[in-house]
Amino acid sequence: MKDLLRVADLSPEDLADLLRRAEEFMRHPLAAHDLLRGRTVLLYFAKPSTRTRISSETAVARLGGTPVAVGPAELQLGRGETIEDTARVISSYTAAVIIRTFADQDVRTFASAAQVPVINALTDGHHPLQALADLMTLREHVGDLRGRKIAYVGAATNVTHSLMEAAAPAGLSIAVATPPAYAPDPAVEATTRKLSTGGDLLLTGDPLEAVEGADAVYTDVWLSMGDPPEEKAARVAALSPYRVTAELMSAAGPDAIFLHCLPAHRGEEVTAEVIDGPRSRVFRQAANRLPTVQAVLEALL
Ligand code: CP
Numbered sequence: 007m008k009d010l011l012r013v014a015d016l017s018p019e020d021l022a023d024l025l026r027r028a029e030e031f032m033r034h035p036l037a038a039h040d041l042l043r044g045r046t047v048l049l050y051f052a053k054p055s056t057r058t059r060i061s062s063e064t065a066v067a068r069l070g071g072t073p074v075a076v077g078p079a080e081l082q083l084g085r086g087e088t089i090e091d092t093a094r095v096i097s098s099y100t101a102a103v104i105i106r107t108f109a110d111q112d113v114r115t116f117a118s119a120a121q122v123p124v125i126n127a128l129t130d131g132h133h134p135l136q137a138l139a140d141l142m143t144l145r146e147h148v149g150d151l152r153g154r155k156i157a158y159v160g161a162a163t164n165v166t167h168s169l170m171e172a173a174a175p176a177g178l179s180i181a182v183a184t185p186p187a188y189a190p191d192p193a194v195e196a197t198t199r200k201l202s203t204g205g206d207l208l209l210t211g212d213p214l215e216a217v218e219g220a221d222a223v224y225t226d227v228w229l230s231m232g233d234p235p236e237e238k239a240a241r242v243a244a245l246s247p248y249r250v251t252a253e254l255m256s257a258a259g260p261d262a263i264f265l266h267c268l269p270a271h272r273g274e275e276v277t278a279e280v281i282d283g284p285r286s287r288v289f290r291q292a293a294n295r296l297p298t299v300q301a302v303l304e305a306l307l
């Protein structure tokens with residue numbers, strides 16, 4: 007495997023190895039401190055980021071390298087240099103590239119032209135690094151994920167897609183409750199079904215059906231960075247019945263935890279009572295972004 011562009015790029019063995027290694031990096035942060043000595047990793051972020059950007063820069067430092075972070079205004083890409091030329095040139099300087107942008111096709115184009123590993127740090131369609139931290143956090147709560155269940159409630163997003171694709175090789179059942187207009191991409195649904203190793207995939211319009219027996223309830227923002235801002239009012243109207251409330255949490259399993267990739271909007275997709283309450287693991291989940299990206303960098307290098 008040269009790149010990590012979506013979770014479906016990972017075999018069940020790759021996924022298990024990454025999670026195991028991330029758990030080791032959590033305990034021993036400097037376990038591979040010489041891997042990137044004298045080398046750089048480019049971070050290109052065309053959208054804002056708190057967790058992914060800072061955890062990735064820190065992971066590069068922990069592996070002994072130097073992160074080089076640039077935005078769209080700083081590269082000649084913004085003046086029309088092609089993605090392919092940019093990828094070829096950057097490959098001659100850096101050990102790997104971590105990219106957050108809009109269209110998934112742009113990251114695929116970059117990765118095909120690059121001679122170094124390329125990691126998707128969030129596109130409109132996928133957020134594979136997030137899904138690794140999500141599974142790591144759930145494993146900390148329940149141990150082996152086989153036979154367990156996660157429920158996602160809200161608008162299907164890049165985060166939902168990567169979670170679905172991660173559940174499949176992990177043997178984790180996933181139920182996704184969305185209004186019909188904000189359902190997951192049918193292509194991701196098909197991939198998830200194809201890659202399933204025993205877990206179920208349920209797509210429903212009913213949040214109560216989705217959370218029944220779940221070990222975790224997950225949500226994400228109702229308007230993602232790649233969505234048109236003028237959709238906000240329609241989304242709030244359609245998604246209000248999908249807010250994660252204390253009542254919805256009590257319909258899940260008695261030990262169910264609450265997960266959210268963050269940033270969160272209290273009072274929209276989740277109430278403050280839930281995200282700031284005793285079942286919430288969102289800050290542990292955010293902390294797990296660091297050892298997971300460290301594991302990905304090590305595996306690809
Ligand atoms: N969850 C996540 O990717 O957060 P950032 O947008 O802050 O990186």
Ligand code: NVA
Nearest residue numbers: 163164230231267268
């Ligand atoms: N779905 C959200 C995730 C942010 C980490 C977005 O793309 O804005």
